[in-house]
Amino acid sequence: MNFTGEQIERYSRHIILQDVGAQGQKKIMEGKVLIIGAGGLGAPAALYLAAAGVGTIGLVDGDQVDLTNLQRQVIHFTPDVGKPKVASAKEKIEQMNPDVQVVTYEEMATASNISGIIRDYDFIIDGTDNFPAKFLINDACVFGRKPFSHGGILRFDGQTMTYLPGEVCYRCVFKGSPPKNAVPACSQAGVLGAVAGMLGTIQAAEALKYFVGKGELLTNRLLVFNALKMNFRTVNIKRNKSCPVCGEKPTIVELFDEEQPVCDLRKEKE
Amino acid sequence: MKVKVNGNDQALDKSEVSVAELLAINSVEMPDMVSVQLNGEFVKKENYVNTYLNEADEIDFLYFMGGGRRSA
Numbered sequence: 074m075n076f077t078g079e080q081i082e083r084y085s086r087h088i089i090l091q092d093v094g095a096q097g098q099k100k101i102m103e104g105k106v107l108i109i110g111a112g113g114l115g116a117p118a119a120l121y122l123a124a125a126g127v128g129t130i131g132l133v134d135g136d137q138v139d140l141t142n143l144q145r146q147v148i149h150f151t152p153d154v155g156k157p158k159v160a161s162a163k164e165k166i167e168q169m170n171p172d173v174q175v176v177t178y179e180e181m182a183t184a185s186n187i188s189g190i191i192r193d194y195d196f197i198i199d200g201t202d203n204f205p206a207k208f209l210i211n212d213a214c215v216f217g218r219k220p221f222s223h224g225g226i227l228r229f230d231g232q233t234m235t236y237l238p239g240e241v242c243y244r245c246v247f248k249g250s251p252p253k254n255a256v257p258a259c260s261q262a263g264v265l266g267a268v269a270g271m272l273g274t275i276q277a278a279e280a281l282k283y284f285v286g287k288g289e290l291l292t293n294r295l296l297v298f299n300a301l302k303m304n305f306r307t308v309n310i311k312r313n314k315s316c317p318v319c320g321e322k323p324t325i326v327e328l329f330d331e332e333q334p335v336c337d338l339r340k341e342k343e
Numbered sequence: 344m345k346v347k348v349n350g351n352d353q354a355l356d357k358s359e360v361s362v363a364e365l366l367a368i369n370s371v372e373m374p375d376m377v378s379v380q381l382n383g384e385f386v387k388k389e390n391y392v393n394t395y396l397n398e399a400d401e402i403d404f405l406y407f408m409g410g411g412r413r414s415a
């Protein structure tokens with residue numbers, strides 16, 4: 074791949090970075106990233122990956138833009154309310170950077186479709202907000218040997234780790250979905266919009282580092298931060314021998330769909 | 344006894360403290376939403392009650408976090 078004059082200009086701040094350079098930028102432009110969930114985490118991740126010139130960005134989301142999304146899902150604008158999220162995100166990415174090929178999947182990821190979708194991608198970003206989806210992505214990536222970035226946010230807190238085949242997976246840390254009655258009620262949930270932006274941006278940076286092959290990924294460690302105290306910390310984690318999916322005696326050998334508690338403030342009020 | 348909880352020193356006035364008690368001391372309201380690592384090894388939930396801490400142990404409470412998007 075040869076850069077056009079316009080590309081050399083567009084990506085000049087990457088190209089002059091010693092650890093990226095023309096080589097790294099080429100790898101980014103050949104990269105294929107799948108973002109599952111075009112919401113709080115997926116929106117900032119998609120914007121930065123698009124700006125960076127990632128070759129193909131896949132977007133998986135079966136929902137429409139809602140007014141309550143706009144407080145944090147920065148890829149969607151007011152006139153997009155009611156539009157499919159993947160269509161809204163695709164429009165913004167194409168306006169921002171015509172080099173990027175956008176593939177949309179207007180559906181929820183499920184045990185029956187996820188393996189077929191992730192197959193075409195080099196790196197997956199988990200931008201979902203519920204545990205069943207997070208575990209499904211983890212299991213599909215472990216089985217399919219695909220690198221992925223886990224991200225979770227709650228109120229002012231965020232956590233993220235980067236899975237590489239053979240290394241610590243999400244289930245090594247959290248075995249399975251917590252009991253439904255333990256999940257915080259919607260009224261106690263909520264999230265500072267900027268926290269979603271911080272975390273999604275970290276996930277995008279991990280994907281870019283993966284392509285460039287420089288530095289250290291958040292592999293075998295979990296980054297946790299609290300934005301109220303603005304305190305960041307990484308916790309080292311070892312492979313868990315009793316991990317249900319990658320441990321010595323795995324009990325999960327195929328993908329499955331789990332029911333999920335859905336947080337809908339309007340329904341709660343009714 | 345002094346231990347390290349999530350990277351911070353914590354003094355405990357009792358000599359025998361289990362993981363379950365430490366969770367209570369730190370007012371972790373929903374232990375089901377936490378994964379506990381003791382000196383780099385995960386403690387199974389069923390062992391919280393009978394796993395006792397030693398001087399200078401390092402404990403991490405890792406919280407379940409959803410967030411992002413209801414998309415799958």
Ligand SMILES: [Zn+2]
Pocket residue numbers: 241242243244245246313316317318319320
């Ligand atoms: Zn595992």
